[in-house]
Amino acid sequence: MTRTRFAPSLTGHLHIGNLRSALFAYLLAKHDDGEFILRIEDTNSSKILISPEELINMLLNTFQLTYDEGPKKERDSTEYIQSKRLDIYKSYAEKLLKKGEAYYCFCDKKTLNAKRMKASEEKQNFLYEDPCRIIGIEEAKNRVLAGESYTIRQKMPRSGQISFHDLVYGDITFDNSTLEDQILIKSDGFPTYNFANVIDDALMDITHVTRGCEYLSSMPKYLLLYEALNFPRPEFVHLPLIKNKEKGNLTKTNKDDDLIDLLNQGFLPCAILNYIALLGWNPRTNQEFFTLQELINEFDISKITKRPCCYDIKKLVWFNKHYISKMNDQEYINFTRPYLENVYNLKDKTEEWINNLLLLFKKHLHFGSEIALVSNLFFREIIVLDETCISYLRSDELIPSILKTFKEEIETCSDWNLQNIEELLKRVELKTNSTKEKTYRTIRIVVTGLNYGRELSKILFLLEQQTIIKRVENSIGMY
Numbered sequence: 001m002t003r004t005r006f007a008p009s010l011t012g013h014l015h016i017g018n019l020r021s022a023l024f025a026y027l028l029a030k031h032d033d034g035e036f037i038l039r040i041e042d043t044n045s046s047k048i049l050i051s052p053e054e055l056i057n058m059l060l061n062t063f064q065l066t067y068d069e070g071p072k073k074e075r076d077s078t079e080y081i082q083s084k085r086l087d088i089y090k091s092y093a094e095k096l097l098k099k100g101e102a103y104y105c106f107c108d109k110k111t112l113n114a115k116r117m118k119a120s121e122e123k124q125n126f127l128y129e130d131p132c133r134i135i136g137i138e139e140a141k142n143r144v145l146a147g148e149s150y151t152i153r154q155k156m157p158r159s160g161q162i163s164f165h166d167l168v169y170g171d172i173t174f175d176n177s178t179l180e181d182q183i184l185i186k187s188d189g190f191p192t193y194n195f196a197n198v199i200d201d202a203l204m205d206i207t208h209v210t211r212g213c214e215y216l217s218s219m220p221k222y223l224l225l226y227e228a229l230n231f232p233r234p235e236f237v238h239l240p241l242i243k244n245k246e247k248g249n250l251t252k253t254n255k256d257d258d259l260i261d262l263l264n265q266g267f268l269p270c271a272i273l274n275y276i277a278l279l280g281w282n283p284r285t286n287q288e289f290f291t292l293q294e295l296i297n298e299f300d301i302s303k304i305t306k307r308p309c310c311y312d313i314k315k316l317v318w319f320n321k322h323y324i325s326k327m328n329d330q331e332y333i334n335f336t337r338p339y340l341e342n343v344y345n346l347k348d349k350t351e352e353w354i355n356n357l358l359l360l361f362k363k364h365l366h367f368g369s370e371i372a373l374v375s376n377l378f379f380r381e382i383i384v385l386d387e388t389c390i391s392y393l394r395s396d397e398l399i400p401s402i403l404k405t406f407k408e409e410i411e412t413c414s415d416w417n418l419q420n421i422e423e424l425l426k427r428v429e430l431k432t433n434s435t436k437e438k439t440y441r442t443i444r445i446v447v448t449g450l451n452y453g454r455e456l457s458k459i460l461f462l463l464e465q466q467t468i469i470k471r472v473e474n475s476i477g478m479y
C-alpha cells in the first residue's frame, strides 16, 4: 500500500512550500487509496516557531488534508512527534557504534566552525578530517562517562559513488569523497534531521518520500544511512523548486507566501490549494479549477514537472477571486462581514444595508480584507478628488448643470429606492441634454471620487441622499 508522509519542522512560518509538500504527499497517497501520515520534526528545539497544535489545526480544519496516522491518531503505540522518539534514535546510533560504522566525536564546535569560516573566506573547499574517527571505542566511552561533551558521527566512505533513481528527476549519482562524516546525534542528545528522518521513514513504512528538491544534495547522506541501517529504500519523489516571481527563491523569510498571513487577508483555503496544486504539477489539460477530490483523481507522479516553478501572488489572487465569486450569497456575507466589521463601526447600519454593501462587490473582490478598502467611500462624509477627476469636471460646460440638476432631483425624491434612482438619473440626462455616459461619469466622480466602479444606482442607494447632496455641493463649490 502506498504510504506517504508530511514531515514539517516547526522552525519557520508555514508557507506555500510547506503546504505544497503536504498536498502532493496527500494526493499521491489518496490517488492510490493509500495512507497519509503526519510526523512532526521538532528536534531543532531552539528554533521552534509554531506549535504542533497550530499546524495540525491548519492541516485538518483549514485545508482538510486529513491524515490517517499522526499525533492524536496513533497506530499501535507509535509516537509521531520526534522529540518523543529520542530513545529510538539513540538505539540506532548505538547499533552503528557497535558495528564500528559510527564514532563518538569530541571536537569542539567553535574550533570547527572557525576552521570552516576560514576556509570559506579563503574560498577553499572544506572537508573535515575528524581526528576522533580513530579513537578506540573503549577510550571514547570512558570520555563520555567522564562527562565530556560529544556528538555521534557516521563514518562516511572516502571513495566510490552512490546512486539512486528519483521518480521525477531520474537516475542521479554522487561522489562519496565529497562527504564529511555526518552527525547523527547532536551534543544536546537530539538526533539530526537526516538521521531521524531516515529512521522514521523506514519504521513508519513510508513507501514514497516526497520533498522539495532543495533536499536533493543531501540524498547521498540519506542513502548511506539506509545502507548502514539495513533499511530498504523507499521511492523518492523530489518536487521542483518554487521560485518567487519578484524575489528569487522562496525562503522562510519571505512574507507574501506566509499561509497565516494569506488566510488573515482573506485568501480561501480552496483557492490556495488549487493554486499550489499547479506549482509543479501539470494536468496536461486546459482544466485550471480543481476540487480536492478532482485533484486526487487526476494526480499522477508522471505529471510532476522538473523545472522550477514560479509562485505568483497575482495568479493566486486570480484563483481567489474566482472562488469568492462562486460562493453562495450567505457564505459570501459570512466570509466578508468580519473584514468590514474589523475596520468600520456598523452599529447604526441595518443588516439589509450591510448585506447589500457586501454583495455589491461579490463578483469583484480579490480577497476578503479588500472589502474594507473598496467600501471606504461609504463610510466618509466627503470625497477628496484627485487631479484627473478635477480636470474631467472642468472639461465640459455641461457638467455644472448636470450636477445642479442632479442635486435638485435628489432633494425632491421622496422615496429613495433603486427604481426611483434609475429614473432620476435618466431625467438628469434628458433635462441637461447630456449623454448617459457623461451623466453617469460626472455623478460617479463627484460621489465616489473614482472613474469606474460598481453599478452607480446601487452605490447611490447605499449612500443615502444627505451624503450625496453634501458631496455634490462640495464639488459645485469648485465652479
Ligand code: GLU
Residues within 6 Å of the ligand: 006, 007, 008, 009, 021, 041, 193, 197, 210, 211, 212
Ligand atoms: N522536516 C523537513 C522540512 O520541514 C522535512 C523534509 C522532508 O520531507 O523530508 O523541511
